Amino acid sequence: MELNPQQLHYFKRELISQQLQGEISSIRRSTELSSLVKPTAETSKDYPFLQYLTQNFVLEFPLLRDGNEKGFFEKLQAFLDEYSKLKLDTYAPKSSKDSQRRVLWYKVQKLLIISLCASIKTVQGNEESINLLSGGEPLAGDDDDEKLVSRLKMTSLESEENCLEWLGCNGLKLNVVTTRDVSEVRTVRQHVHTEFIIETKLIMVDGSDVPPVYVARRHGQFRQLREDLKKAFPTLELPGIPSKAHDANSKAQHLHREKDRIMLRSFLRRLSAETDVANSDIFRDFLMNDSFPLSAEEQQDADQRLKMDENRINEERRFRAQVDKKIVELDGLLDMLKKQIMEPNGLLQVFEVIKKTETIDQLPLELRKAIEWGRINFAFVLHTQFVTSDRSVENVANLKRTHSLMPYRTIAQILRLSNPFSMVKGVLDLFLAQPFGGKSLFQRIMLTNMSEQSKELTKDIQELEAKINDPPLCLKIANAVQTELPPGVTLGKTTPITETLQLLKNSNIEPVLTPEQIIKVAFANQPGKLEARVLVESLYKLWVLYARKQEQEVLMSLVFQGVTGEIIKDLFAIFYEPLAQVYKAANIGETIGHVSTFVNDLIQVIDAMDVQDVTNTAQPFIDLVQRHEDRFYQFVHNVHAQDKSKLFDNLLGYVDKLFSFVSNGIPTKIDLDQIVAQAGISVAEYPALKSEIDQLCAYHRSRKERHLERKRQKLMSTTDAADSQEIFDFLPENKEVMGVLNDMAEIEYDSDDEQSITSGSSGSSNLVAHEMTLRPPQLQIIPRIAPTFVEHVQQIMKK
Structure with a gap:
């Protein structure tokens, strides 16, 4: 049976998925780690794939090799036993925090599938996963400069401004264009306060031009806007209101409240990216009511600030172009290093050179060029974070605040004079000890922090219940999140209205509704029944809030388990003890001082920037990194040179083994044609089999398209995409490795995944629905075919 590289890849992947899904479901029900950590002849039949991954990837990780001797896995088993007792599967809405667990399990499953796909090779030939960014062609082999430059320009939506422009902000184009001071008399004295002038342009579907609307709002009105939106949309995660900036050290005092203007603009744009918020009367009134024309003076100031905004964007583009150009220049030399890394023990050889070479200028040419590559990329990240981003003001303030609070000198002295492991272990004992069976300090801190969150949730719940004004209906919602789902029952993938109606009809949850209450909500899905629909929508929001509170209470019960503290101590001992020994030998105390010096230097560079003129600001950041890179290299050199325990050699050997394993796979390749025949699939069934494989390819293409679309829509910060792109640029361009990395890009996790699982049905966000919702x-x-495939693979794995 002839299959092209993509058909071959996804056919094999589906065969792996069929078995792995069953194994994961079984292990989640049993939570017996011994089946994987200490397999027997019996359990090897139940979990062949999971056992293989555990034995070859997890237990071989250098820091976990002693886990069995220290009893770590026994304590982890006790922790899982306690976890399994928690009320996790209750009647909770799909958009509650429970969806985070579903996303995480989805990611774990995909990671395991990718690992097995990389390990299991076929005699049929090359495989190829779908790669949307390269037009379906592998990234490896892009030898000419034009292709490389084209690949580097895939990050055109990195900046917040470009991203939000691309999104369209739900038909709104927003800007805070200028400020003005307004005087008012309070009792006897006159007070002056600043108003921020907001420009709102409506983006019409037909492309027609609509005159902009200008309104003036004080900082406190922005805060009130968020409070009003929070009451109207209690289930949405709204951005926080930025604090007022302090412009005392600004060189451009005539641009009054410029830092606040930038931060408040970012706040409005992030709000407008939420569909429900952007279309709400609250938000539209804030943007439209009490409009006025700009005066000549205000227009002049707005033009000046607009020019400055354009300069910031252009400077970021120039810096990005400089980064891209440098990567093209270094590509040939870096390619030599990449090829060396992919050779057996290649990574170890590279760090052996670092171990023996004390200064950067003594390194081989390709390693010096790699450091030059890292210098300009790190400088670009710093420049973006602290100069050109709309959040740069907030980032600078956070940097200065954190830097001022860090006791660098004290930390350095402690690390220099004491045993780091003993010291931190003592601190852990202090935090985790439970005197006379009472709450530990760690538990009390967690309880205090979570109590604040619980108070806010309770307040939101009380306000919503008062609005609903039907205690029995509210009680049924509250009881739902405390009621466990019967075995085999899952909540249907429906709209929030339908899901809530199904819950209200459920006679297993008290109280049972009266006929009057049933009539009150029954017609929520019918056109024209606005009152019933509004009621059910409010009940759904209440349901989400109660589910969040239930999740919090469940988490707290787990924190208060004694075994949790024991797990934290063991994790610290396993991971930190060997690292602490190496870092002490490498004089990490001195390096703490270098970090403090670097941050001081960084702050001076930032403060020297002119807020109004950000042109030609790239080079100071490049020079900053270059001034400190020798000290950083010295620390890396010392860590490897002083590593008597061979810890880092073992870690590098583990990574080197992974690279080699991805390239070569398990010892013997499998023959899919033979497996298909042995599974009893006749030649007459081949067209139907190919049709199923084509359906799988189409499904995975849709998954990747949806993931890419979500990724683009979530580029609200300026560095995420850049960081991931640069990592791809430097990693070895081995075809198998790049294929794995292409698939791995789909399993990154962030908090927006939860919202996008249900956004297609709830309408609460303009993010496309998560790819895991595709059927x-x-x-x-x-x-x-799957059982025969598993049997073949298992026989090879046993070798």
Whole structure:
């Protein structure tokens, strides 16, 4: 049976998925770690893939090799036993925090599938996963400069400004264009306060031009806007209101309240990216009511600030172009280093050179160029974070505040004079000890912090219940999140209205509704029944809030388990003890002082920037990094040179082994044609089998398209995409490795995943729905092949 590289890849991947999904479901029910850590002949039949991954990837990790001797896995088993007793599967809405667990399990499953796909090779030839960014062609082999430059320009939506411009902000184009001071008389004295002038342009579907609307709002009105929106949309995660900036050290005093203007603009744009918020009367009134034309003086000031905004964007583009150009220049030399890393023990050889070479200027040419590559990229990240980003003012304030609070000198003295492991272990004992069976300090701190969150949730719940004004309905919602789902029952993938109606009809949850209450909500899905719909929507919001509170209470019960503290102590001992020994030998105390000096230097560079003129600001950041890179290299050199325990050699050897394993796979390749025949699939069924494989390819293409679309829409910060892109630029361009990395890009996790699982049905966000909500194709033939495939692979793995 002839299959192209993509068909071959996704056919094999589905065969792996069929088995792995069953194993994961089984281990989640049993939570027996011994089946994986200490397998027997019996359990090897139940978990062949998970056991293989555990034995070859997890337990081989250098810092976990002693885990069995220290009893770590026994304590972890006790922790899982306690976890399994918690009320996790209750009647909770899909958009509650429970979806985070579903996303995480989804990511774990995909990671395991990718690992096995990389390990299991076929005799049929090359495989290829779908790569949307390269037009379906592998990234490896881009030898000419034009292709490389084209690949580097895939990050055109990195900046917040470009991203929000691309999103369209739900038909709103927002800017805080200028400020003005207004005087008012309070009792006897006259007070002056600043108003921020907001420009709102409506983006019409037909492309017609609509005159902008200008309104003036005080900082306190922005805060009131958030409070009003929080009451109207209690289930949405709204951005926080930025604190007022202090412009005392600004060189451009005539640009009054410029830092506040930038931060408040970012706040409005992030709000407008939420569909419900952007279309709400609260938000529209804030942007439209009490409008006025700009005066000549205000227009002049707005033009000056607009020019400055354009300069910031252009400077970021120039710096990005400089980074791209440098990568192209270094590509040939870096390619030599990449090829060396992919050779057996290649990574160890590279760090062996670092171990023996004390200064950067003594390194081989390709390693010096790699450091030059890292210098300009790190400088770009710093420049973006602290100069050109709309959040740069907030980032600078956070940097200065954190730097001022850090006791660098004290930390350095402690690390220089004492045993770091003993010291931190003592601190852990202090935090985790439970005198006379009472709460530990750690538990009390957690309880205090979570109590604040609980108070806010309780307040939101009380306000919403008062609005609903039907205690029995509210009680049924509260009881739902405390009621466990019967075995085998899952909540249907429906709209929030339908899901809530199904919950209200459920006679297993008290109280049972009266006929009057049933009539009150029954027609929420019917056109024209606005009152019933509003009521059910409010009940759904209440349901989400109660689910969040339930999740918090469950988490707290786990924190208060004694075994949790024991796990934290063991994790610290396993991971920190060997690192602490190496870092002490490398004089990490002196390096703490270098960090403090670097941050001081960074702050001086930032303060020297002209807020009004940000042109030609790239080079100071490049010079900053270059001034400190020798000291950083010295620390890296010392760590490896002083590592008597061979810890880092073992870690590098582990990574080197992974690279080699991805390239070569398990010892013997499998023959899919032979497996298909042994599974009893006749030649007459081949067209149907190919049709199923094509459906799988289409499904995975849709998944990747949806993931890419979400990724683009979530570029609200300026560095995430840049960081991931630069990592791809430097990693070895081995075809198998790049294929794995292409698939790995889909399993990154962030907090927006939870919202995008249900955004397609709830309408609460303009993010496209999460790819895990796509339904895979219904298969008939491939499931018949899977057992034979697993049997073949298991025989090879035993070798």
